[in-house]
Amino acid sequence: MSGMGGAAEQTLAGRAGVVTGGSRGLGRSIAEAFVAAGARVAVLDLDGAEQAAEEIGGETFGLAGDVTDAAAVEAAFAQVAERFGRFDFLVNNAGTRVQAPFESHPLDVWRRTIDVNLTGSFICAQAAIALMLERGGGQIVNLASIAGAIALKERAAYNASKGGVIALTQSIAAELSGRGIRCNAIAPGIIETPLSAAYFRDERMVGAITANTPLGRWGQPHEIAGPAVFLCSPAAEFVHGHTLFVDGGWMAFKGY
């Protein structure tokens, strides 16, 4: 769309970067959309990255890696910059979610969730920004969640990690603005992905989701991918430090 600075396919033409957790679900859909918009994408994931890259096509390549391992991320991102000759965008999508009642929430699960969702985003952003600044800038999109703004029950660690991602987004935006870095977050509502597959088999859950979403349905991964492309595109040149809720109206209904 020309609102995004040219034909849709050309919105991100010439750009290159990384989508973490890009083998499946939201990350996969985001990687596909970035390629469709003309970008070259490296998919980083614990497993399945190479196969996903092959299926996505184009110049996509896969990197096996753990976002919580700073040295591994730094090495992987250096490889991306070398292979593509640039590093323009990072989509911090890798994440985990575990349901546990607060009173018996296992500490190791808490630590692991914060580690992957929040610390992983920090590690990747830090590594990416170093490479972006070498070339004068870039765009970062962090995947937060409605859970970062309103508590979902029995997901204390997840909620806290995603609230942290929103604060991290604003921190990066505040500190690196004026140096060519734009940083924003997307806060999805309920999206049908492998991570949330269990919801859609539970009739009670399906009823609750549709009743709490003014659009009357849950979202599909490509409906997060479109906003991710937008936020990295010239169309969002003045959008900075913002958390874009993509939730079918959930937040408007359930309140902040």
Added chain:
Amino acid sequence: MLESGLGGKTCLVTGAANGIGRATAELLAGEGARLALCDNAADALAAVELPLGEGGDGGEGGEKPLKTVADLSKRAEVERVLAETTARFGTLDVLIHCAGIYRVSELPAVTDDEWEQVIDVNLRSSFLLAQGAVELMRGHGDGRIVLFGSFAARTGGLRASAPYAASKAGVEGLTRHVAHYAGPLGVRVNCVHPGFTVTPMTEILGDQARAEAIERSPLRRHCGPAEQASVAVFLASDLAAFVHGATLDVNGGMYMA
């Protein structure tokens, strides 16, 4: 996957004679939309020429945009604009309501008249247009509405007057209300909160105020109307199919939310 889906859609853009509204109309013309353009300034609206080309001039069939002059704070005028739009194009798919007025009076100086005028032009018009548009869009069940709030809704107005800040905060609440009602009818509605944008509307600010706004801006610059228009067009497009009841802040990081 990345198609805007706006080609051939009937889009009503208000405040289309200049600033963000005009920039929005230009982008929509590029998408091949059919355009109804509304403004209260007859001469300026008549002077709007959209870029010709593929899908340009407001429609796939080279349709000229409908231009209509109106005071959108009046119910009868809003009803007329909507009726003219559907009479010409048979439907209404998209409403992007950019028309508004800006005032900088300090609190003690705000008169009843100013309060009423600003609330009427900014907030009542949003209500009247959204109310009317939903009725037209529920028939086909694929409507998109974008309303304009402001950075002032977040800050209370650094320069902007009390009625301006209140009217724009009102637009945000209105957006959520319409989202509850119209979501199930297949009508998406969202709100843009622009930061300081260089348009005729903000010329009321002096050079010093503009310089201070740049100074305070994390991106160290002002925003042009096209950078607001591209966000509004995104929200109206298929790319934002699951964005509903949301507020999108476009202020370069001046106020992060």
